[in-house]
Amino acid sequence: xxxxxxxxxxxxxxxxxxxxxxxxxxxxxxxxxxxxxxxxxxxxxxxxxxxxxxxxxxxxxxxxxxxxxxxxxxxxxxxxxxxxxxxxxxxxxxxxxxxxxxxxxxxxxxxxxxxxxxxxxxxxxxxxxxxxxxxxxxxxxxxxxxxxxxxxxxxxxxxxxxxxxxxxxxxxxxxxxxxxxxxxxxxxxxxxxxxxxxxxxxxxxxxxxxxxxxxxxxxxxxxxxxxxxxxxxxxxxxxxxxxxxxxxxxxxxxxxxxxxxxxxxxxxxxxxxxxxxxxxxxxxxxxxxxxxxxxxxxxx
Amino acid sequence: xxxxxxxxxxxxxxxxxxxxxxxxxxxxxxxxxxxxxxxxxxxxxxxxxxxxxxxxxxxxxxxxxxxxxxxxxxxxxxxxxxxxxxxxxxxxxxxxxxxxxxxxxxxxxxxxxxxxxxxxxxxxxxxxxxxxxxxxxxxxxxxxxxxxxxxxxxxxxxxxxxxxxxxxxxxxxxxxxxxxxxxxxxxxxxxxxxxxxxxxxxxxxxxxxxxxxxxxxxxxxxxxxxxxxxxxxxxxxxxxxxxxxxxxxxxxxxxxxxxxxxxxxxxxxxxxxxxxxx
Numbered sequence: 158x159x160x161x162x163x164x165x166x167x168x169x170x171x172x173x174x175x176x177x178x179x180x181x182x183x184x185x186x187x188x189x190x191x192x193x194x195x196x197x198x199x200x201x202x203x204x205x206x207x208x209x210x211x212x213x214x215x216x217x218x219x220x221x222x223x224x225x226x227x228x229x230x231x232x233x234x235x236x237x238x239x240x241x242x243x244x245x246x247x248x249x250x251x252x253x254x255x256x257x258x259x260x261x262x263x264x265x266x267x268x269x270x271x272x273x274x275x276x277x278x279x280x281x282x283x284x285x286x287x288x289x290x291x292x293x294x295x296x297x298x299x300x301x302x303x304x305x306x307x308x309x310x311x312x313x314x315x316x317x318x319x320x321x322x323x324x325x326x327x328x329x330x331x332x333x334x335x336x337x338x339x340x341x342x343x344x345x346x347x348x349x350x351x352x353x354x355x356x357x358x359x360x361x362x363x364x365x366x367x368x369x370x371x372x373x374x375x376x377x378x379x380x381x382x383x384x385x386x387x388x389x390x391x392x393x394x395x396x397x398x399x400x401x402x403x404x405x406x407x408x409x410x411x412x413x414x415x416x417x418x419x420x421x422x423x424x425x426x427x428x429x430x431x432x433x434x435x436x437x438x439x440x441x442x443x444x445x446x447x448x449x450x451x452x453x454x455x456x457x
Numbered sequence: 458x459x460x461x462x463x464x465x466x467x468x469x470x471x472x473x474x475x476x477x478x479x480x481x482x483x484x485x486x487x488x489x490x491x492x493x494x495x496x497x498x499x500x501x502x503x504x505x506x507x508x509x510x511x512x513x514x515x516x517x518x519x520x521x522x523x524x525x526x527x528x529x530x531x532x533x534x535x536x537x538x539x540x541x542x543x544x545x546x547x548x549x550x551x552x553x554x555x556x557x558x559x560x561x562x563x564x565x566x567x568x569x570x571x572x573x574x575x576x577x578x579x580x581x582x583x584x585x586x587x588x589x590x591x592x593x594x595x596x597x598x599x600x601x602x603x604x605x606x607x608x609x610x611x612x613x614x615x616x617x618x619x620x621x622x623x624x625x626x627x628x629x630x631x632x633x634x635x636x637x638x639x640x641x642x643x644x645x646x647x648x649x650x651x652x653x654x655x656x657x658x659x660x661x662x663x664x665x666x667x668x669x670x671x672x673x674x675x676x677x678x679x680x681x682x683x684x685x686x687x688x689x690x691x692x693x694x695x696x697x698x699x700x701x702x703x704x705x706x707x708x709x710x711x712x713x714x715x716x717x718x719x720x721x722x723x724x725x726x727x728x729x730x731x732x733x734x735x
Contacts, residue, residue: 337529450610
């Protein structure tokens with residue numbers, strides 16, 4: 158190959174885009190985006206506190222933020238154990254959903270037969286409200302497994318459907334290029350094995366990276382849903398007897414009219430949800446920032 | 458094989474230059490009917506000779522892209538054969554000999570320019586270290602050696618197309634097939650890439666089949682222009698271009714070029730004549 162060729166062919170129309178947006182402007186926007194919600198939050202908390210103090214609202218009706226905070230600290234050992242339990246369920250449910258969702262999506266993309274036979278059932282599982290399934294699960298499964306199954310059930314589908322869509326969203330021309338360059342089948346292999354091998358190759362080199370943004374979008378939804386599934390199942394299970402997750406604490410506090418603790422548990426659930434969302438967004442940004450449109454800043 | 462009188466070559470078009478080399482690949486009596494009943498090609502006979510620059514020119518729907526895809530082995534003809542005379546075995550795999558460039562750059566957005574060019578080699582099981590030299594020289598050929606680590610989104614349309622060409626060259630194909638590669642680019646970029654592709658052909662000594670709907674592009678680039686007509690897709694004229702191999706921008710202003718364009722246009726109008734409503 159000729160390497161001494163004239164390398165004077167650089168495109169005259171454009172050069173590499175560089176990030177030359179004004180630094181100050183961006184910093185200011187960042188400040189607003191973080192600062193404004195915080196200011197609003199402080200205002201609401203202050204108004205709440207002022208209202209409760211001014212009208213002497215009893216704490217079993219509406220506890221003041223300061224009282225909720227105090228309860229959170231006083232009851233921390235109990236709440237912490239519950240938090241860990243809920244986190245464990247959510248995390249395990251999400252992991253299983255990722256394994257199952259991605260695994261099944263890959264199977265569906267490799268074989269039409271699998272897709273036709275299994276996908277409808279995945280849809281049925283998804284559209285049946287998990288609240289309605291959880292009492293049944295609690296009958297048939299040990300409690301902890303039942304709760305985990307609920308978390309898995311709701312987190313599973315967004316990952317499956319998004320990953321399936323992503324695996325199918327490869328540029329047709331790229332797939333054709335793969336046909337052209339990629340399907341070198343080993344001499345000893347029968348034709349069907351060659352086809353399978355080239356499908357696996359295309360899956361690994363093309364479909365997987367193309368599906369990544371879709372998968373991550375599904376993961377963002379699934380993270381929140383796994384928490385909801387865990388909570389729903391805990392509430393269903395909690396009313397049936399034992400249980401130690403945050404949702405169970407909420408039910409328990411309601412029965413005992415311990416409203417400050419109810420609020421404290423609720424706040425912890427909220428924070429958990431926010432942290433899950435932030436972590437998922439962070440992962441997504443890290444993986445996509447180099448190339449995907451969603452992670453790019455608009456140049457002005 | 459060639460019984461249909463409709464695709465006999467128009468006799469009014471003079472054939473001037475002699476063929477340059479041996480036939481590298483031929484289409485013999487190729488028909489293509491798609492599943493929806495559309496007849497894209499009917500009784501197509503085409504020989505591609507070593508070292509040629511053949512343009513397939515015609516109105517949209519004349520099956521020029523289909524013919525190219527059949528040559529590449531991306532789709533199979535309904536009837537007829539793709540013959541590679543150099544090979545005894547009819548089933549021999551020629552995919553390694555072919556580079557293909559689509560109308561769109563068709564790059565992997567998640568991979569760097571370098572990794573995009575590496576893709577065909579990677580699929581052939583060549584390690585990155587061993588492929589590096591080939592990748593670098595291909596990028597240098599299209600003038601993008603400084604952009605090896607860039608991502609496709611950072612490049613202009615013309616630069617993306619160069620990456621696509623570099624990728625097609627990475628396996629050092631004997632036959633380069635291009636499907637309206639510059640149709641979506643602005644004219645300035647297109648002219649530049651036209652010159653580049655001629656230079657690449659000289660340096661690489663490869664055979665090029667180039668699908669286009671531009672009379673001017675085909676006249677500027679080709680050593681032979683194959684004019685096709687639609688419904689059914691067939692060849693209605695072949696114009697052998699008797700022009701210097703190393704064409705430059707100045708060629709566009711020569712009377713010879715003007716004459717060539719006129720001649721090609723006339724043939725193309727003949728092609729459209731069957732379909733006045735186009």
